Amino acid sequence: MTVNILKCLTVVCLLVTAAQTRVHADGVITDLSSDKVPIEWNFTGANIFLFGAIEGEISEENKPDVIVVVRGPEKKLVVRKKERMAGIWINTNPNELKSVPLYYSVVSSRPIRDIAPASLLDSLGIGFESLVSRLSREMDVENTKTAETYSEAAVRLMEAQGLYKTGGLGVKIVGDRLFQVNITLGANVPSGSFYADVYLFRGGKLLGRRITPLTIHKSGFERVVYNFAFDYPFFYGVIAVFLAVIAGLAATALFRKE
């Protein structure tokens, strides 16, 4: 209910802003329902609405298309391949991937292939294929086939964890100028700086682009515990032991009374 009211308000705001700044270079303006998502003890994922307005001339025969790419923080990861050795499956041949986004989702108003040519999508880093080719280019591996196999595996593994998504047609264009998209983040979403990248296309050409930052951060109890564990690991361990001793003794005292 509140989300719906907020949504309407935002849409109205965007309409007004769109009307005021008719001739905007970017050709698209956007806003998020929230740009800071806290991970608290009861975190099970989050839903974020992205609203936007398209600027400039709009004609019936040449309707605009929107692609929204959400990219998470990037990290150096290792991909390993299991091989059978002496009857058991063992991780072998580790290969390093220089900077893998920990979250990556593509949502669009139509299938991305219909919106723009592959070469353009590739240069903008839109879609799994473009991501795979970027990841393999960055690898220090002689054999390009190997690099590609490992990059594909990385994307596949991240997709299996629900951290990579593609093919969603969730961008709804309302009327001519307004659009909205629902971004779903699962409970396993990493914390860090995210970017919602909105691309506006018309007739296979990029007309505008707008990047909106989004922060996902541990908050409250989660933040205290996590920071403490990594900033003061020794004292964290001491406290963990102390708590365990207290818990053990308290439990005994409690049950002895009965």
Place this chain on the structure above:
Amino acid sequence: MQIYLPIAEISVNIFAILAMGGAVGFLSGMFGVGGGFLMTPLLIFTGIPPTVAVATGANQIVASSVSGALAQWRRGNVDVKLGTVLLIGGVVGSFAGVQLVKWLREIGQIDLFISLAYVTFLGVIGGLMMVESLNAIRRSKLGTVSVRNKSRHNWVHGLPLKMRFHRSKLFISAIPPLVLGLIVGLLVALMGVGGGFIVVPAMIYLLRVPTNVVVGTSLFQIVFVTSIVTILHSTANQTVDILLALLLMIGGVIGAQFGVRAGQYLKGEQLRALLGAMVLAVGMRMAVELIIRPDELYSIAPMLGG
């Protein structure tokens, strides 16, 4: 109700974790064992990263063994000198074990190593328990009584560096308890177990420690070694999840109370056969995962240490 674990970084069902702690607590109360060797595999099956499962398991054992250790201490059933020698070995083993975990994590073999360690230990211990208890059941049916070799001397007594342990009425070399402690330290650090299932039989059959001192001394050692391992893992690997440990402690304590009562209705041999079967089942489940061809041959992990 879902709860987000800060260090394991996954969202789990709070009741599922409590129930798991409760079930393991029930079993440990019923069988009189620590239960760490069931807890860690269960946590891994739930999706908790193995390194977090091991370190958090060690932390949880501190809670489940501290009151037992204290009660034994009050009754004078702890051989402090022997416990301290075991502990010295335990400290060395813990350091080595935690460093080994750190290194195995960096080269991406830790999950495999933990699984292999479990398959080996659960297989051997479960198998021995089954054989021993089935024999006992058969013997009790036949009505024969086995005669144990009562000799207090074995190869252990030929070793140098002899020390006198008054409480245990022993004059033996310090090497076997040191080595035993070292092995236990390694096991706690690598597998998140208390190690009672190794220490108790080794003390009885190898060191010939009187039975009334065995449990107290082993608990004394376990409390300290698991505490040290918790701190070392936290310092080296940041893998202790306090929230997860707390949930397991709550479930475990409650489960153990009921387990003790349930255990009184079963015979010793039957209990051991049942526990042996359970241990074998968990070991087999882990073995199957190592042997069958995985659907996904590739795996992804953060870059550590490099």
